[in-house]
Each structure stands twice: as C-alpha cells, then as structure tokens.
Amino acid sequence: MSPHDRLDRRRWLQQAAALTLGALPLGGAMASTEPFPSRAVTLWVPWPAGGATDVSLRLLAELASVTLGQPVLTENRGGAGGTLAMPVLQQARPDGYTIAQMPQPVFRAPHTQKVLWDPIRDVTPIIQVSSVTFGVLVAAGSSVRSLEDLFAFARAHPGELTIATNGIGTTPHMVLEDLFTARGLRYVHVPYKGTAEQLNAIASGQVMAGVNSTGFGPAVDAGTLRLLASFAGERSKRWPQVPVLRELGFDIVAKSPYGLAGPRGLPKAVVTVLHDAFKKAMFDPRFGAELAKYDQEVDYLGPDAYAQACREIFAQERAMVDKLGLGRTGS
Structure with missing residues (x-):
C-alpha cells in the first residue's frame, strides 16, 4: 500500500470515527430510546412534612403521576427559610427526574446572604402553581x-x-x-x-x-x-x-407565588411533559378543594411566563432588601 493510499485510509477511518462519536451522547453511552419518564420523578419540598404546602404538593404529585405514568415521589428538606432544595437542583442531572418547589425566599436569599446557587441561572422553570398570602x-x-x-x-x-x-x-x-x-x-x-x-x-x-x-x-x-x-x-x-x-395604614401587600422547576438545561421536550402533567393535576377538582382549605387558588403560569415572573420577583426582592437595609456585606 502506497503512502498516498495509507493517508486516504487514515482519513476515512478518522471520519468514520467522528460520525460514530457524533451519534453518541456525552459520556459515550448509546442514545436512549426510552420515553420520558421511564422511572419515578422526585419532587423536593423545602418544608417539613405536614404543613399546608407539603400536603397540597403531595396531592398534586399524586395526581400528576397518573398522567406521567410513573410515580412522583415527594422528599422534604426543610430549614433555611425554604431554600434547601436549591442545592439539590443545582447538582441534579437535567433529565427531568429531579424537580423542586420554588418558594419566594429562594429569590431573596442571594441578596441577604452568600449562597452558591442562583435562582435564575441554575433552574429551568416548569410551571407556577399557586400563591399564598x-x-x-x-x-x-x-x-x-x-x-x-x-x-x-x-x-x-x-x-x-x-x-x-x-x-x-x-x-x-x-x-x-x-x-x-x-x-x-x-x-x-x-x-x-x-x-x-x-x-x-x-x-x-x-x-x-x-x-x-x-x-x-x-x-x-x-x-x-x-x-x-x-x-x-x-x-x-x-x-x-x-x-x-x-x-x-401600611402600604403592604405580601403575596408569595410558588411553582415547580428543574435543573438548568432541562430539555424543552421534558419541560413540556412535566408541565402538561402538572397543569392537568392543578385543575383537578381535588387539588382545588385542597387549596381552598388554606384560602388559596390555582395561580397558573406556563414555562415562559413563569420564567419571566421569576426574573421580576428576583429584582423586586433586591429592591425590598435594599429598602430595609438587609443586604449582605462582604464577598
């Protein structure tokens, strides 16, 4: 075989290898053909078990699991003013199997203390559920x-x-x-x-x-x-x-909306599946009756509108923290 033939063969092998690798996802594993979800989804609730939000989200998860065809398991991680699910989202794989409630304090905490996560950068908003006063x-x-x-x-x-x-x-x-x-x-x-x-x-x-x-x-x-x-x-x-x-005599209205989000980089197709299942669950009369126990109503926003609302809340919280002089100091 001439040097020219060997060079052409080497180029052919390199191109074939590149095409093969390009067909594989990161990590070298074969592309999965499994539909989402093919196993249980975990919903992290950043409050102790037994409270109103925990109870209503457990019911929502149960109702959504019917549409998803897989269980939605709730896990509690209470403390730190409702922010402890954020590190979970930050570290989770963006595959849709880990989601969490996003309460108002997660948009305030970065302005008042040093945290390693960002409620805008590190999440993919899925759906706004309700709001509490x-x-x-x-x-x-x-x-x-x-x-x-x-x-x-x-x-x-x-x-x-x-x-x-x-x-x-x-x-x-x-x-x-x-x-x-x-x-x-x-x-x-x-x-x-x-x-x-x-x-x-x-x-x-x-x-x-x-x-x-x-x-x-x-x-x-x-x-x-x-x-x-x-x-x-x-x-x-x-x-x-x-x-x-x-x-x-106080010009104060405190409404605390909350929704569900996944990790940063959650594929749009996965967001759609989760959104559709939880939206259907939200408008189930059983969920409405549960919210009514706590003087709440469904307060729905889809992924894009909820993402915009999150950005607005983040900015509003900064303004409130500055007004009260509660901003964190130092690095």
Missing part, C-alpha cells in the same frame, strides 16, 4: 385583639414581644421588619422550620404572636387561633371581619 396570629385566648395591641405591647415592654415566623429571611420575617421599623419598635424574632410546630407554639402561648401563610386556615376556623390582620390585597371572603394591612 399571610396573616398575623395569636392564641384564641390572648388578650391581644388587634395589630395595634401588638404595637402597644412592644412600645410598653421593649424587647419582650415574641413573634414566630417560618424562618429567617422569609416573607413573614421581611414584612415584620417593615412593620416594626416603620414605628421604631422592636420585637424578638422566633423562627421555626415548619408550620405545624409554629402554630402549636402560638396556640400554646410559647410565643405571643406569629405570622404564617394561610395554612393556618383550619386552626382559625376551629377557634384555636385568632387572625388579627391579613397581608392580602383585600379582605378574605372566608374571614371578612379581618382587616388587611392597607386598611391599617
């Missing part, structure tokens, strides 16, 4: 009958008013800072990891008051807790006697 609560037997009573106590007893929230840097914590700073008052912040634990602390008098999402609905309806004020834009039809903050 919040309220100020006391035990049913408390002598505190209004928000003004809380302010009066804080004024008369500096440093003695204890108020529970579901974590440092959460929306309730931020609103409390705004409310009390506006009046030059102090309170003792008592953060809890989960709603059930916090509501029990309020009802038993371990803390004088608390702020939580409308997961408190059953306790208020049962007469265990008293709702003093709501952070919604208007009074609830469920509790029409309870004023909203705007009526009390």
Whole structure:
C-alpha cells in the first residue's frame, strides 16, 4: 500500500470515527430510546412534612403521576427559610427526574446572604402553581385583639414581644421588619422550620404572636387561633371581619407565588411533559378543594411566563432588601 493510499485510509477511518462519536451522547453511552419518564420523578419540598404546602404538593404529585405514568415521589428538606432544595437542583442531572418547589425566599436569599446557587441561572422553570398570602396570629385566648395591641405591647415592654415566623429571611420575617421599623419598635424574632410546630407554639402561648401563610386556615376556623390582620390585597371572603394591612395604614401587600422547576438545561421536550402533567393535576377538582382549605387558588403560569415572573420577583426582592437595609456585606 502506497503512502498516498495509507493517508486516504487514515482519513476515512478518522471520519468514520467522528460520525460514530457524533451519534453518541456525552459520556459515550448509546442514545436512549426510552420515553420520558421511564422511572419515578422526585419532587423536593423545602418544608417539613405536614404543613399546608407539603400536603397540597403531595396531592398534586399524586395526581400528576397518573398522567406521567410513573410515580412522583415527594422528599422534604426543610430549614433555611425554604431554600434547601436549591442545592439539590443545582447538582441534579437535567433529565427531568429531579424537580423542586420554588418558594419566594429562594429569590431573596442571594441578596441577604452568600449562597452558591442562583435562582435564575441554575433552574429551568416548569410551571407556577399557586400563591399564598399571610396573616398575623395569636392564641384564641390572648388578650391581644388587634395589630395595634401588638404595637402597644412592644412600645410598653421593649424587647419582650415574641413573634414566630417560618424562618429567617422569609416573607413573614421581611414584612415584620417593615412593620416594626416603620414605628421604631422592636420585637424578638422566633423562627421555626415548619408550620405545624409554629402554630402549636402560638396556640400554646410559647410565643405571643406569629405570622404564617394561610395554612393556618383550619386552626382559625376551629377557634384555636385568632387572625388579627391579613397581608392580602383585600379582605378574605372566608374571614371578612379581618382587616388587611392597607386598611391599617401600611402600604403592604405580601403575596408569595410558588411553582415547580428543574435543573438548568432541562430539555424543552421534558419541560413540556412535566408541565402538561402538572397543569392537568392543578385543575383537578381535588387539588382545588385542597387549596381552598388554606384560602388559596390555582395561580397558573406556563414555562415562559413563569420564567419571566421569576426574573421580576428576583429584582423586586433586591429592591425590598435594599429598602430595609438587609443586604449582605462582604464577598
């Protein structure tokens, strides 16, 4: 074989090898023909088990699994104000088998503390599910009958008013800072990891008051807790006697939307499959009835609209943190 023939043969082999490798996915494995999903999907819930969000998302996962044809398993990772699912998403493979709830605090935390993840860069938004608002609560037997009573106590007893929230840097914590700073008052912040634990602390008098999402609905309806004020834009039809903050002289409406997201780089086809299954589940009457227990409704946005909403929320949170002087310092 002449040198020219050997050169042509070498070029042919190189081209054949390149074509073969080009047909393989990264890692050298044969391209999978398995449809998505071909096994269970894991939904990470960044709150302890038993709270309103956990219970409603478990039902949503159960309903979505029917359409997907595979189980949607829920895993809890509570703590750090609802942000602990973010490292999971950041490290997960973008194959659709790991998704997580995206609560409001994940858009705030990067502005108040150093974190290794980014809620815009590191995720692929799938669907917005619902939104919660919040309220100020006391035990049913408390002598505190209004928000003004809380302010009066804080004024008369500096440093003695204890108020529970579901974590440092959460929306309730931020609103409390705004409310009390506006009046030059102090309170003792008592953060809890989960709603059930916090509501029990309020009802038993371990803390004088608390702020939580409308997961408190059953306790208020049962007469265990008293709702003093709501952070919604208007009074609830469920509790029409309870004023909203705007009526009390505070230009504050705190609505905390949440949705589901996957890791960065999730293929569009996979996003579509997940979106369609969860959208169908969201509009199932059983899910609507579950949300109604907590004075919530479906608040749907598709992938593109939800992605835009996430970017807007991220910017809004930066503005609020700057307003309250709670931004992180240093690198």
